[in-house]
Amino acid sequence: xxxxxxxxxxxALLASGCADTSPTLGSRYITYGDTxxxxxxxxxxxxxxxQMIAESMTRSLAQSGVLRGRPVVQVYDVKNxxxxxxxxxxxxxxxxxxxxxxxxxxxxxxxxAMQSQIDQLKLQNxxxxxxxxxxxxxxxxxxxxxxxxxxxxxxxxxxxDYKDVFYxxxxxxxxxxxxLAEWMDEKEIRKTTER
Amino acid sequence: MxxxxxxxxxxALLASGCASPQPPVPAPGSAASKVMVMGPQKYIVVEAMRVAxxxxxxxxxxxxxxxxxxxxxxxxxxxxxxAEGFPxxxxxVWKSQVLYASQNRFIQGIAPTPKAVDFxxxxxxx
Numbered sequence: 001x002x003x004x005x006x007x008x009x010x011x012a013l014l015a016s017g018c019a020d021t022s023p024t025l026g027s028r029y030i031t032y033g034d035t036x037x038x039x040x041x042x043x044x045x046x047x048x049x050x051q052m053i054a055e056s057m058t059r060s061l062a063q064s065g066v067l068r069g070r071p072v073v074q075v076y077d078v079k080n081x082x083x084x085x086x087x088x089x090x091x092x093x094x095x096x097x098x099x100x101x102x103x104x105x106x107x108x109x110x111x112x113a114m115q116s117q118i119d120q121l122k123l124q125n126x127x128x129x130x131x132x133x134x135x136x137x138x139x140x141x142x143x144x145x146x147x148x149x150x151x152x153x154x155x156x157x158x159x160x161d162y163k164d165v166f167y168x169x170x171x172x173x174x175x176x177x178x179x180l181a182e183w184m185d186e187k188e189i190r191k192t193t194e195r
Numbered sequence: 196m197x198x199x200x201x202x203x204x205x206x207a208l209l210a211s212g213c214a215s216p217q218p219p220v221p222a223p224g225s226a227a228s229k230v231m232v233m234g235p236q237k238y239i240v241v242e243a244m245r246v247a248x249x250x251x252x253x254x255x256x257x258x259x260x261x262x263x264x265x266x267x268x269x270x271x272x273x274x275x276x277x278a279e280g281f282p283x284x285x286x287x288v289w290k291s292q293v294l295y296a297s298q299n300r301f302i303q304g305i306a307p308t309p310k311a312v313d314f315x316x317x318x319x320x321x
Contacts, residue, residue, distance in 0.1 A: 036272070036286050036287065036288045036289055037289060038270060038288075038289045038290070038291050048288060048289075051288035052288055052290060055287060055288060055307075058307070059252075059305035059306075059307060060305070062252060062305075062307075063249055063250055063252040063254065063305050064250065065249070065250035098307065101284070101307070101308070102307060102308055102309075103308070
């Protein structure tokens with residue numbers, strides 16, 4: 001009787017006990033992390049720097065009150081004056097995305113995407129491939145009232161014990177007609193590694 | 196007798212749940228009710244808060260002080276809430292801030308959208 005009961009218990013345990021209920025597959029050494037965490041893996045330009053710059057610049061510009069009446073803005077590439085490779089397009093894309101979500105501005109094609117816009121208009125109007133009623137007419141693009149441009153620079157200092165990196169990100173909003181800078185802000189970041 | 200006594204003590208312990216005394220619940224709308232301290236931290240004190248609205252955006256200034264005799268690093272971020280108490284924007288990135296020994300300093304948060312009417316300040320020390 002006891003042997004039969006034990007046998008049934010063991011079979012039940014084998015059948016149910018070792019089942020993996022976790023919705024994961026693969027190595028337990030790979031995990032998804034918090035995308036908003038402070039990243040200090042190295043002191044090169046990182047995700048936290050990008051996020052802090054975009055957040056700081058967007059909030060400052062949106063709250064400044066310069067962008068009244070949802071003006072049209074054109075975004076220019078941020079100049080990378082550091083010694084590192086930084087995809088500055090990521091910074092401007094984040095700023096643009098966050099400003100769009102805020103709803104304070106509208107955006108025309110960026111300076112580096114303007115050629116694609118022109119090519120598409122030419123294709124629709126000159127190729128004869130499209131039904132006339134669906135073709136986007138030329139001469140109706142909305143011109144930008146403002147342009148946004150900026151730069152990122154760095155000062156790097158090393159000693160036997162320390163590496164210090166100081167980043168400075170500057171962004172300005174310029175009125176296209178007058179050429180006046182209507183808003184400008186900076187974000188400074190210092191990262192130090194002690195060996 | 197001994198067994199009965201132990202049983203009574205055990206039941207009393209179970210009933211009280213070995214619970215440590217709960218901190219007082221902050222009054223709704225008070226500065227303390229806006230701060231969410233994550234984990235134990237002894238030295239960083241939230242002193243005062245100023246909430247304003249400029250050009251439609253909520254701006255919060257918070258005065259922090261470090262009561263320790265050495266520098267302390269603090270991580271913080273704001274959560275922006277709508278009228279119903281739910282977030283109106285995605286989570287902010289955590290920011291790192293050094294407070295020097297016995298220093299008082301201000302941190303500022305600007306809401307990402309005019310829809311924000313309330314906030315929470317999340318604080319954490321390493």
